Amino acid sequence: MTGSFEKAFQVQVKNPLNRAREAVFVLVPESELRRNQNAFNAQAFAVFDGATEIPSQYNGKDAENTGIALVLDQMAAGETKTLTIRYNSSGAIANNYPKRTQAELSKKVGGRWENRKYIGGDFQNIDSLRVPSELTDHSYYLRYEGPGWESDKVGYRFYLDWRNAVDAFGKTTPEMVLQKVGLDGYDSYHKQQDWGMDVLKVGKALGVGSLAIFDQGKAVRVEKTDSTYSKIPQNGPVYSSIQTDYYGWQLAGLKLNVQSQLSIHAGTRLTHHQLRITDGTPQNIATGLTKDKNANMVSDKGEAGKRFGYLATYGAQSLNTPPDNIGIAVLFDPADFIAFSDQDPLSHVVQLKPKNGRAHYYFLAAWEKEGIGIKTEQEFKDYLARTAEELANPVQVNVTR
Incomplete structure (x- = not known):
């Protein structure tokens, strides 16, 4: 006690x-x-x-x-x-x-900007960041290029620059590992380490669960904004979260203000992505998964009260050599479903309908080299079915005196 x-x-x-x-x-x-x-x-x-x-x-x-x-x-x-x-x-x-979740954001201090790259300096964890105008991909300013979050099952990061795409870290240990990622050779995590590795190919695709809008046959990530502000609201033992405010997100003739919250809890692979759109009304919110010829895709529209819908792939699609098997998925409330789309050449896409300026969905990654994890495609499908049912039937919480 x-x-x-x-x-x-x-x-x-x-x-x-x-x-x-x-x-x-x-x-x-x-x-x-x-x-x-x-x-x-x-x-x-x-x-x-x-x-x-x-x-x-x-x-x-x-x-x-x-x-x-x-x-x-x-x-x-x-x-x-x-x-x-x-x-x-x-x-x-x-x-x-015991710490079973973590969220962090780390930038360099003591150096200088030169041609949109940050020269010198040392990494320091921070609580929040107004993204500097100089920041682009491979600026060497942010450790592993953006915020990271993890549970005792899996880790994630997203690129806090014009890409704004979500990537996954496979873990071989339940211990918290993000605090040491990207310190040795900056991007050494692309090769397997004692804790695991960056397991997903992202490039210009949606990675796993990246925020986008579907426009003219493709998913457009948050590429152009007036400004972006990211912070760590919670970094706790059982729950951690990252909040990012995109001001003036420009695309398809729209200009949107969007607040994104990514959260994870102990014991799960799931990230919950909750969105508030405070200015502007997009026709859809899109998300999805990187297309990979080595991975099989499955989808389900879901059924209200019975199971969430999902879009998922499984196969030898990791960055490792040779590639390991990974299952990745996004899950959504069937009441929000608009359509699946395979038009985008880089990503499997699902379109969701915002309601009263709100939208949400979940995403996950499962690497075969987890300590106690999912080893086969059938195990992944079974796990996905259980997860979809649980999301549609959350536990009921009642406060009594």
Whole structure:
């Protein structure tokens, strides 16, 4: 136990599926905390399942998932768990839980810009960055070229320049690894290291789950903006997130302001991409996957209340020599589905319909060389089917006094 607590309330978490599930993300929303527990103190609390303390954190700076976040490693079929949240009305306590997620952004300091490349200097982690006008691809200014995030299963990054594409890091260990990526030879992660490697070919394609709009037969990434600002709202033991604001995204005669939040929780390969469009109304939000001749593609429109839709590929499409098998996928609410498209020569694409300025989807990568991972195409398809069903049937969270 972290300490003694003077107050408590309970939260019921129900698994609506008639099967067990793993790595269950639970969010007790800020609105519920304030409605039911006016004296709740986010600086001094702990969550218990009976006598067992469950690692948790308070997401106070998150744009989308504010409240108490925790992960239940297992839930049985149809199970309802009653969790107890104990807290003090004042003061603070330190919960030193094992770190199972991470988000970071690292730039060079102490050097100088020269012809859009950054010369000299040393990397320093930062909380936020207004992207400098000099930044382009291979400027050697940002460590692994943009923000990174990871769970104990997989890591990701996206290029914080005109490319704005998402790439994946396969991991051979559940330990956090991003803090040492890109320090040895800058792009040494393109070769397998003791922790894993950059496993995906991206180029001008969508990589895995990159943000785009489908226009004139192709997916157009966020290439031209007035300015871009990125920050790390949460870097916690069970949940981490990255928020990026694109001001004046220009394409197809539109000029959009878009806020992107990428988040991951412990025990999962899934990244949740949540979007707010505050200025402008695009006809679609598109995302998708890099096309690779060595990978088989499958797709499903999904069915409301039963399973999310998905677009996925599996095959020997890694950067390794010879290539390893990787499964990559994007998953979406079937209510948002517009169409799949194979017109783009570089990417498999799905178009989604924004509603009231909002859109969201999930994406994932699964590398065959994970320590305990998915080794075959059939295992990947089975995992994808389970994940699609779980996303359509989230656990039900109810705060009680």
